[in-house]
Amino acid sequence: MLFFLLLVLQGNAHAQIDPAHCRYPLGMEDGRIKDDDITASSQWYETTGPQYARLNREEGDGAWCPAGLLQPSDVQFLQLDLRQLTFITVVGTQGRHAHGTGNEFARMYRLDYSRDGETWKSWKNRLGNKIMEANDNAYASVIKDLHPPIIARYLRLIPVTKLPTTVCMRMELYGCPWHDGLTGYSSPEGQVMAAPGYPISNLNDSTYDGYHERRKLFGGLGQLTDGVIGQDDFLLTRQYHVWPGYDYVGWRNESLGPGYVEMEFVFDRPRNFTSMKVHCNNMFSRGVKIFSEVSCAFKPRLVADWEPQQAVFRTVLDDRNPSARYVTVPLGRRAAKALRCRFWFADAWMMFSEISFQSADTVIPTLVPPLMTTSCPKLETAIPTQRMETTAASKDPAEDGSTSILIGCLVTIILLLVLIIFLILWCQYVCKVLEKAPRRILEEEMDPPYERVFLLDPQYQDPSVLRHKLPELSQSAESSGCGGGYAEPDVTQCTPHQCFQSSVPHYAETDIVNLQGVTGSNMYAVPALTVDSLTRKDISVAEFPRHRLIFREKLGEGQFGEVHLCEAEGLAEFLGEGAPLPERDGKPVLVAVKQLRADATNNARNDFLKEIKIMSRLNDPNIIQLLCVCVSSDPLCMVTEYMENGDLNMFLSQREIESTLTHANNIPSVSLSDLLHMSVQISSGMRYLASLNFVHRDLATRNCLLDRRLTIKIADFGMSRNLYSSDYYRIQGRAVLPIRWMAWESILLGKFTTASDVWAFGVTLWEIFTLCKEQPYSLLSDEQVIENTGEFFRNQGRQIFLSAPPLCPPSLFELMMRCWSRDIRDRPTFDRLHQALRPHASQ
Template identity: 55%
Template sequence: MQSVVSVVNRITGVLFHLLITLLQNQWAQCRYALGMEDGTIPDSDITASSAWSDSTEAKHGRLSTGEGDGAWCPAAPVFPNESEYLQIDLHKLHFVALVGTQGRHADGHGQEFVRSYRLRYSRDGKKWITWQDRWGQEVVSGNENTYEIVLKDLGPPIVARMVRFYPLADRVMSVCLRVELYGCVWNDGLYAYTAPVGHVMNLPGIPVYLNDSTYDGSTEQGMQFGGLGQLCDGVLGGDDFIETKELRVWPGYDYLGWSREALGQGSVDIEFHFEKPRLFNNMQVHSNNRHTQGVRVFSKVECLFKPGLLQPWSSPALTLPVPLEDLKDPSSRPISLPLGGRPAQILRCKFYFADRWLLISEISFLSGRKTNYPGFYILCIPTNHEDILCAWLFPAGLPVAKDDGSNTAILIGCLVGIILLLLAVIVVILWRQYWKKILGKVGQELDLLRSELRVHLSVPSDNVVINNTHRFPSAHEEPPPYPGSPPYPSLSPPVSPPLPPSVPHYAEADIVSLQGVSGNNTYAVPALASSSPGADALPLPELPRQCLVFKEKLGEGQFGEVHLCEIENPLDLPILEFPFNVRKGRPLLVAVKILRPDASKNARNDFLKEVKILSRLKDPNIIRLLGVCVSSDPLCMVTEYMECGDLNQYLSQRVLLDKTGPSHNTPTISYPALISMASQIASGMKFLSSLNFVHRDLATRNCLVGGERHIKIADFGMSRNLYAGDYYRIQGRAVLPIRWMAWECILMGKFTTASDVWAFGVTLWEMLSVCQEQPYSDLTDEQVIDNAGEFFRDQGRQVYLSRPAVCPQGLYELMLSCWNRDCKLRPSFANIHSFLTEDAMNMV
């Protein structure tokens, strides 16, 4: 009998490990609407400090609904005090990852909205905490009009039972508000933890701050207590603790870490307080193990359990050793610690140092609610925003009755039944996840089959703005395409409101669309660039048309043409910006973009916007806008042109210089020369990315070559018939350089600096192939699009460009990193430029 139970215990342990993995996957999707819009949250749980009238009570503050007068409106203006608030009571702890706000539309009659607000939250209804972002900012940007929904990712997310919205204003004004919360039930049950304050690791030239910067409790005498922070925010740190997953934060941000020397003791004591008594089966700790820098996973853990606040600690402590001989790999890892199904409301665990430093990123628990039946408890799996699947579990560590022959069969039957029930829970969860993946594939394929692929320009923003003039689609309808987000049906359960897009977001309202003469956008440009002081006046000099001497036609587009011209005596034009590499008496080559006189008013406005914005691009590796001719039609803009033409033609007419020397009379180029030119392109893109400009069409055809192989990035390629085969035409209208585009650009129209990095990888491949063939030359356009779908599915069937013969392995690995499926893991242009200037030149 004892051996049977032992086998059952081992099987149960394996099942628990699988359940932990499933639970972590569920937290990654913890972005469900919590019920303001669909009415799941009743009116009685929505309260406010005041209301302007009965028709603007708190209960009307529901996102995308128009009951009463269309929103919650406080009785008094919100300036200068900040005492008015809208409160939502969720009745149990929730993990809130996102909030949405909206003004009072009222079928077009509303005029009130909230431009900014503060969030406060509480876990007990007594202590209220003001939410801050990772840089300590409390004010959240709100709405710009009455009808659009603005979604704000909470970084860091919050664990709360009650949430309050406090509208703000910079002057006396009336405001109205509608809101929604997005997240899921906090099944972990953790209410607060107490831990020592993290320390600073001083590496050569780099201070690494290992403090719990998002902790929302109190700090006294080197201890943090009464709150939650980075140990339960769902973010797992990487192998290198200096690198962080969050942008613009300090090194070490993803970890909470302690020094044995600074702490003055051999262990780190962490105490965990839970909302209610629970039965604990497993604790999972994500720890760093970079032992080359004195960081190692803890050697053992000792845990004490307290069943209730007024009850004594259990004795003896549960000791769990961690075999260090298995931890020679410096990768970070989750350490799973069995807790034996012990009852407790408070846990105190000592994590013993195995080296000079201990770094922990995340701690989670697999626990269940106590039942009235001794020896059993309930484990609920979050398959939606509420507990859906619950199982009765028999903790593996409970004592077993003696084998007296009378109840052996019954006990074995119970154990087998429990295991089968666990298996059923797991099968149901896996089945749901499988169908989510299927729906995701279908959604992407529908997106590809649309009659016209809608491409959005993009620039990073903390908010996403959704036009709400239409209702949300049902589960069987195809939704409108939102910028920077996959189709909603691929992410939403059939009975739930649509999920908000995942971070980072790209706000369509923040974009200026530049048509140019090609009729297609090239740069994605921040709106601020066109709304700066003095933007109404053109910032460039008016050039006399008679100074432009026509040489040849470079290309044409939907709204005009691009000509190659000469300025015969550029030094005679003092209005031009110098220095140029032009000797007195020698002409200056320029490219002239000419807008047709019969172009539409919108095309003319876009042309002038492009002039204003591109005039800001002053970098040695970006083509300079020199002047304009706008006093009469046709409108013209004059840019630099390089005497050696575009890089694609320049390289395709050369062969790579072999170690044996040049052959015949064919022009040659060396590997160091290629790397030098690639470094210049990376430098120009580094400049563009610093301004949040997204190029969208980086390729060798859009790079120009000057004397001494000086490279400048341009945007003429799309207008040239020579490169028509590089663009995929959709319904005879939009053209897209799909062979240079990241998978998220093709499938979702999501263009970012990270997608420019992808295009740079393809451009580098072109250069090291000396532009002898088109990328993916063995694939049709449709197969290239199918390959983007394989990147999305990430099942190992995606096709990468092969390593060029001259390309060292280290440089090819740089290309592969540019084509990483996860855009956040692609290198920055600053890192690429550093690599090309310092490392790649020395490769053979």
């Protein structure tokens, strides 16, 4: 028994990942990283595109080269999607040699990385430097170790220069998969130990990549996951040129009132946790001991409550051996996406250098733990106890009792599994029966009033696509038909029977592509415009000289078009006084240029002209304005405003809420009044669109642009940008939908109205007051989001709502909840939303 306890206490002598051995090439050179997963902010030619940035290979023109001369202020990047969380320890770079014909390379670069594709962080070494030395010739490779390593799925390599120069690069990454799946931990800040006769020990988490607020760490990873194990004497370090105590994060008992350190751990997906390993210092002569007890609570989803039943583990304290050691905490295969663990002090100080988790990706939900505990007392200890008793006395009557209990528990578990399988099969049978129900019965159950709605394609009648995708939800949605009475712009009016014939099957790819416009962004839905009526005289903006548009960056692309960031020379003089342009002090004006591809179809060309006509009708301070066009020759272009602060999602995700700490450390921040002011502006812009009977269909922070004065203008570029591809659900390989922002009737019935825009506005408010740190319904997969829409339709109280953001006033969250009302009659109009928000912003 003592040997067993020592094994649990001592654990393994090595970290979960050893950076010295985690140095495997990740697939740039050998092609395991596919071309589709390598993108760039720009490229000089097609033959110097990002797919040619592979170390030691010289396809194309030999490397990735960003467009034009790289200026010291430019931010050009090569981006990799590794398709899974990865522990990255080494970066290798080369220039462009191309068998002696090329001589371009980067002397310096920096790295940005992201674990979710939304929040980007800049890598810094242990001394805080971001810039890494790269190449000094075009052919030799330079290998650089990352201290600390990076845990990320996405990585951007950003060349840096002091003088304007041409840059080309090839690269390889080295590391290994991050099986922990841990994406962030939160804890109190580490503290300083100062004792007479000893050097001052700063026990802070110096490489933490989350944010700090009120002496707490949130949302990042740091020294507790860098693979570096602290030594027995915490004053000694394994790194050079760092301070005493660097390898540990430590806390003093007296400074934390409850007598414990509380830490929260968030993972990439739900897992079944078998154990947690915590590497602790035990230098008791200095008042440092391993924790006396730990209790862990589990949360199956981030929006759920902590489960009441906790895993509790008490350690065996050791006052004879001062060695640092791993403590392995069994977690009983509990299913969760987040853990909250409280580590109780055993002495004045507690110090950790590494925390890791063992788990299974395939989640088996925790099945009613209290019931199993009642039926099978001490099941976890039955097996080791039985073995020891068998060794001591093979005929001990207690053995028969333990065996009977164990067999009884196993039989109970098997019966539960059989019952669960039966219920699943029964549910599938019932769903099939419902699918075969006569349409006449479903029509009789419809609500009598019908609604005038915008339908994607009234002629399309094949329901197979949606039913294949959602066999249960599509039939349920049909039974609702045209229920509701929200007054909306009318493109098509349907009777109850016609709604069944045309409104349900809206996952057809032809419908969705038509919905998305030629550049991949959402065209506004408006009362019907006939293509035949569109001529040059219908376009109310002027023709701009094409040669004055200077390409800066590709913002994104769609099926038939692209969106570019350009400089427009002489645009202010061209448009004259009163033009909605920012002050540029004589410099060229930044504009967004939507360009139709040369291979676009005639239908796409007509749709592009239709979009120009729609955009030319818009004139509001909170709506992106069409400035001019280039349609006298191909390719057709429309030129719209572009704000220097970019989109609202990127702007907020790079900031913290204003506080004394952000002022003291010059951290970019926004105030609560700023967020309210942004909300009022978006509601004002949407009120204007609603007054013209326009339906946006993709309202989100990614589609709101800001200028330097925090003025917001609503746009529609988000869908075309690779940066936000994860916000859209792909249908049949090509078309996409922003399902996390869409109302239930838009997903199930294809109904897009001002009421569905109100729903999206509620989600946009939620984004703003979370500072865009989290994707809506981040704990749900796309399929689960669609299933949740069915729960909104059924309205049986099982639907999952977004939780209240910590920064959000209760009255404002109540307004969000009204935007997500199941019945569209209960949702406020944009006029009422604007009136309700203005008093908040003026406080």
